[in-house]
Structure formats: structure tokens, C-alpha cells
Amino acid sequence: MNLSVLKKGTESRSLIIVLFTIILFTASGISAQEVDERTKFNISGTMRFRSFYLERDIQTSRQTLNYPVYDIPSHYSYLYQTKLDNLAASYSAEDRFRKPVPKNKDAINYFDSRALLNLEFATSKYLDGMIGLIIGDIPFGGRGLDPKTNSRDPYITGPGSGGETGQSAGTNIQTNQLYMNFKLPDQELSMRVGIQLFSSIQGRVFLSTGAGAQMTKDFKSDKIGIEAGWIRARERVFSDLDSNGFSDRNKQSVNVFFWKVKSSKISTLKNELYTYYSYDSDPSDVNSETGNLYWHGLFNEFTYKKFNIIVHGIYNHGKVWTGNSVNTADNQNAAFLLTRKNISGYLWDFQASYFLNSNVNFNIMGIGTSGRPGYDSDGIHGSFKGSGYRTLAPGYAISNLAIDFIGGYALFNARNMSGLAEYGAYANVIIYGPLQLTAGYYQLYASKAPRLSVNREYNSLYGNKSGTYLGDEVNLNLKWSVFSELQLIFRSGIFRASRAYYAINDFNHGKFAKEAFISAEYKF
Secondary structure: OOHHHHHHHHHHHHHHHHHHHHHHHHHHHHHHHHHHHOOEEEEEEEEEEEEEEEEEOOOOOOOOOOOOOOOHHHHHHHHHHHHHHHHHHOOOOOOOOOOOOOOOOEEEEEEEEEEEEEEEEEEEOOEEEEEEEEEEEEEEOOOEEOOOOOOEEOOOOOOOOOOOOOOOOOOOEEEEEEEEEEEEHHHOEEEEEEEEEEEOHHHOOEEEEEEEEEEEEEEHHHOEEEEEEEEEEEEOOOOOOOOOOOOOOOOOEEEEEEEEEEEOOOOOEEEEEEEEEEEEOOOOOOOOOEEEEEEEEEEEEEEEOOEEEEEEEEEEEEEEEEEEEEEOOOOOEEEEEEEEEEEEEEEEEEEEEEEOOOOEEEEEEEEEEOOOOOEOOOOOEHHHOOOOOOOOEOOOOOOOOOEOOOOOOOOEOHHHOOOEEEEEEEEEEEEEOOEEEEEEEEEEEEOOOOOOOOOOOOOHHHOOOOOOEEEEEEEEEEEEEOOOOEEEEEEEEEEEEOHHHHHHHOOOOOOEEEEEEEEEEEEO
16 A cells, blocks of 8 residues: 555545534534523522411591582481491390490401512523513412402402312412513613513602513713603503494503603712603593693702711692592482592602611601692592692502501502601611511601591591591511521501591591511522
8 A cells, every 4th residue: 555645545534633623613612602692591589478467446448438418417417316226226125235335346367478480581682581470469278259249259369369278279370570671782771661660769659560661771981871661551442342343442541651860970979850741541440530640750869978868859740630429419429520630749758867887777757748638528539639649650668557568457558648748767776697676656647637528427517626647656577587598577567546547537436457467488
């Protein structure tokens, strides 16, 4: 065999092997890059289990009608006599004067559970998204209550569907987030489209999931950020009850538009200027309210050494049309009128904190709105009149009972606190390691004394008086971080009612509401 030929063949094979190796490594590199660009998934969420104990002898909401009383002497004479007759009928003749007057009071306890599941994905640095689900809140140990028939049904979905032992129960699964996020990192620009959480700062104007879009542009060199967006809050035109092929209602929807400018040019000062605008053309909501409303806010947070101060103000204005029932002397509905109201109100918000050290801090706060709570003499809510303040979709809690949104008893929440103000002080203390204690005291006031002219139970004809003081509240909370993923939380509160609270909710008995719950929350 010719050695030169063999040598050439060997060299050729070696060259082929080298080229193949280079191609293989190159392909591996390309493949690795492709893997990096493929969709990446991340699953996270929380599971929570809670046990509630609730007790009260006051009403947590108004139970009586709010339309005007025309024949006042006859009406209240009838009510008073009816009460006496009902009281007499509740006892037998021989012990009628020996039993105490029965009191309205309840004490209940229940358990619930909830899970949040988030599936995040990213295809590249230009696109990511999220699918978020919420299961619950589901109270367990009992059947579901059908709101239409008021009968218990183990297959009802939603709150109350936990099911008794040995019985099947419904499930409550809701799409909480479903959006895509388009990004241009080099331009510091992003746009998120779909179902997502929209929030104004501290949730004072808006805090809710909804469908819409928001765009964010950052100017990091100038320490300025700009946001703008649109929320499709309600759409009710897709109905064809008469089956003629056309929608029965047109242009009945609610849209919310917003913009924000955030600035942190000074290291110790944070500012945010924003506007929310609501265009409501849907007359089918609870108050039959339509119109255009604006909320202009300015948020300022100052931090210096051990002090932190927040000053926040919101001006609300616009025009709305609201419905009002007109009744005859015998309380029969005669007409339903729409009246135009000019809104011009405000919300103020203040908080100051002092950090003694890393384990102890003290806080004072106050938040309130203009206007008068409750109903006026014509049956229209006081927030539509004078300097009344209308809310959009806020979500925040001040104390555990008076103004709250976390579950259990909520005497008021952020959406119905027009004409109310709450002041308080609380302290956070880390007792040892992962155990934190929070103790607070709060007072609740009305910006203006509620009217009594439409009340049935708590009225001046019975010698009752109105006022601005609704009551006070004491809170005690404990949080124990057992592990980094697991927390045990205890929250409690006692609210003692005063005359303004009776006037708003139109009742004349009771003194207190109590709440306590313990929850375990696991993050994964």
C-alpha cells in the first residue's frame, strides 16, 4: 500500500473529525442559545387557612329603608305600637313582666381556606406574562347557601361551598391574572395587556384586578417614571332577551383611564402625581348612577434618619346622575327620578412613623373624606351633596374592624367611607426573633353629623340625637414567622359604638363588635 496515499487519507479523516468537532460545538452553542430563548416557567403562590371568631350586638349595616317618611306622626306611632305588640306576644301572660327584654346578639365561628397560584412565563427579554388563579375563599364544614332560594345546596360554588363531611361540594376558581407584558429594555418601556392588578398608590383610589392595559416608561437618569392605562371596568351590552339578533342595550359600560408621574429626584423625598377618570354610561348598577368623575392625587413621602412622614391628598370632582325613589304617603313607590349632582369632595391622608430601632417603631395616622355619611332627607346618599366624596374602587384597611377589607366583620370599607374619618396610633414591636406584636387604638368620626330624617328606628321622635363620634377600637395583632415560607398571624379587635354609628345604620341597641382570627399562610 502506498504510504503517501494512506497518510493523505488519514489527514483527510483527521480534518473531517476536526471539522465535525467544530460544527458540533458550534451547534451546541447555538442550541444552548436557543434553550435560553425558549419559554421559561416559574410557579409560585400561597396557601392560607384561617379560623374566625366573631361576636356583636350592633348591626354592621343598615337594615331599614331609606326613602322619606311623609306622615311622620302616624308612621312612628304605628312602629312604636308594633314593637309593643311583638314584645307582648313573645311572652306568656304569667311571666311577661319577669323575663328581661331579649337582646339581639350573635356569636359565630367559622373556617376558610384560599390558594393563589401564579404561573409566570418568559420567552425572551422582550416578552413575559402570567396566568394567576385564586381558589376560594372557601368556608368549610357546611353546605353552600343559594342566594336566590335561601336554601342550602352542597353544589353551590363560591363562599360557603366547603361541604359537610361525606358530602361533595362545589369549587371556587377564579382567573385572577391573565396578561402579556411587552418590553423594550433598552428604551425602559413596557406595556402590559390583559387581566391584571391595577393599583393607585396605597390603594386610596383604585385597587382591583380588571381587564385593560397599562404602559410604563422610566427615565432612570432623571429619576422619573410615567404610567398610563385604561381599565374596562364593566360591559353590559351583550344581551338579546327579545331574540331579534341585536343587543338590547347599547353603550352601557364603565371605563377608567389613568396616568401617573413618579419622581424621586431627592433621595429623602418621594412624590407621585396622578389622575383617574371614570366614564360610566351603565345605569344598571346599585345606585343607578352614571356620569363622569375625576380623582386628582398628590402623594408625598419624606424619610429622614428615624422618621418617615406621608402626606397624601385627593380632589374628587365631576357630574353624576343618580336615582331616587319617590313614595306615596302609604310608602308605595310612585316614581323613580334621575337627578344630576355636581361632585366636589376630597380625601386627606396622613401618617408619621418613628423607628426607635430595628425592633420597635411608633406610628400615628389619620384618613378621612369630606361630605356627610348616611342618607339625606330626600333619601339620596349624603356623598352626592355639598362637599360629598365619591369613591371609585379603593382597597385598603386602617383598623381591623372600623375600616377593613380582609374578611370577618367590616363595619365600613374603603368603598363606603364617604364622609368618615379615622384617627389612630399603633406600635410594632419585635418581641424576640420572628415574633412581632402590633397594638393600636383608633377613633372613628363622621365629617358631618348624619341626618335622622329618614330613620325608622333611631330618630329624634324617640328622643335620639345625632353626632359626629361613631366609636373607638382597640387592636392586638401577632405575627410569627415560623419559617421563611410559613407565617402564623393572629388579629383581633373590639369596636365600641356611639350615637353617630346608630344614626348611620338606623338602630338603637347594642354597644360592641368583636373579631379574632388566626391564620397560617404558606408561600411557595
